[in-house]
Amino acid sequence: MSKPIIVNKFGGGILVKEFIPIMKKRIEEQTKKGYQSIAVVSAMPKVTDEILSFVNNLKENYDEKTIEAFISNLLNRHKQAALDIKISNPHLGKLETELEKILNKLENELKNTHKNSKSKASIVTSALEDKLVAYGEKLSAIIMTYYLNSNGILATEFLAEEIPIVTDNHFKNANIDYLVSAKNLNNKMKDIKSVVVIPGFTGITKDGEITTLGRGGTDTTACFIGAALQAEKIILWKDVGGVLSADPKIVKTAKTIPFISYLEAEEAGKIIHDKAIQYVKMYKTEIEIASIANPKLNTKIGEIKKPGKGAKIVSLKKDLNLLLITDETMKVNDLMLLVCESFKKHKVEMLLISNTRYSLQIVADKSDEIEKVYNDIKSKVEEIEMMKASMVFLVGNFEAKDVSNFNDLLVKLGTDLQISAFYFDNCKRIEAVIRTDNIEKVVNSLYKKFIK
Helix, strand or coil: HHHHHHHEECCCCCCCCCCHHHHHHHHHHHHHCCEEEEEEECCCHHHHHHHHHHHHHHHHCCHHHHHHHHHHHCCCCCCCHHHHHHCCHHHHHHHHHHHHHHHHHHHHHHHHHHHHCHHHHHCCHHHHHHHEEEEEHHHHHHHHHHHHHCCCCCCCCCCCCCCCCCCCCCCCCCCCCHHHHHHHHHHHHHCCCEEEEECCCEEEEECCCCCCCCCHHHHHHHHHHHHHCCEEEEEEECCCCCCEECCCCCCCCCCECEEEHHHHHHCCCCCCCCHHHHHHHHHHHHHEEEECEEEEEEEEEEEECCCCCCEEEEEEEEEEEEEEEEEECCHHHHHHHHHHHHHHHHCCEEEEECCCCCCEEEEEECCCCCCHHHHHHHCCEEEEEEEEEEEEEEEEECCCHHHHHHHCCCCCCCCCEEECCCCCCCEEEEEEEEEEECCHHHHHHHHHHHHC
């Protein structure tokens, strides 16, 4: 490959008839400038949810009618998507034939699995769930390839298992074997001159079982590809602008941030998943988060040599659960172990832990299982209290005085400050856990004071 490479990630919000022609335009712009363009695509809107719903139905009622209805719906949905974006003949006819062939094969596999299984309870494994969920991205990649070809852009699709992108067998949250997969990808791309379309979110074990990469999996695929091919940059296309300094629904004056560092992006959380960003840091590959409709609305993510001072982002997490746990008969390490085992058992995520000698403060994400955690721990400790709370935080580059000012402002605003912010070396994020009935006022006040 002699051309410089741009890896594009197109999420589900882009893969609708309003934006797909603009997606094509962005790829055309890159190829005309002499770039090798790679498109990494998510499943089309709602497809993954429908597949997961089917998986849940299988657990209750694994029969041929359930399978046939699912395959028919999946086929018709993607045929309609092809019609909506006006894929022309003969490409449309060939696409429909390929979709039917792929899904008929899946239907037969599911029916044979049902017939050959001795125990219905063991049919729907994590491996089968990953295999099914991966079809959303696969079908999307096939349709996008036909769409580009029907519009005069030479395109080739590579499924993850064809490259192959090799992972471990941690189904639903698999990890890519970087060295093996990077070598495979470079060999696969060696003589390719066309646009390449690759489904995100998926991989395959060395034993040939399909896996999915977990939360942010399409970002992970795009960043892996960017690192493996040492791309010039990776663009994560959005149906909105780049990274904003605050939620515009809360802060009306929120603005697009021109640049943030890799570390700031990690601390901000929702911008790009931790697993994905580790790949781009390997070769200091630039990431750009841009509006598909207006690429000038973008945020660049990269290495920074001389960080400025102050905050770039103010954000919050609402409707969290705060657990206050005290037991003077237990050492804090034993108390921590007890609590962690309960959270693990009920699959509830802990967002923050603070402790004193005999007590713990745990901030837990929203979950229907939190009551089970509470009751489980309650029977084993002297005292436990659970309440609703919010977390507010700033992302940027901070000094000790910023942390002090942050805590002081929260106190002045009359919030019930449960866990205050603290300073540490190279501090990129300051956060606090509060209880308040007016979280929007708090966020706007923080924005007014700290965002320059």
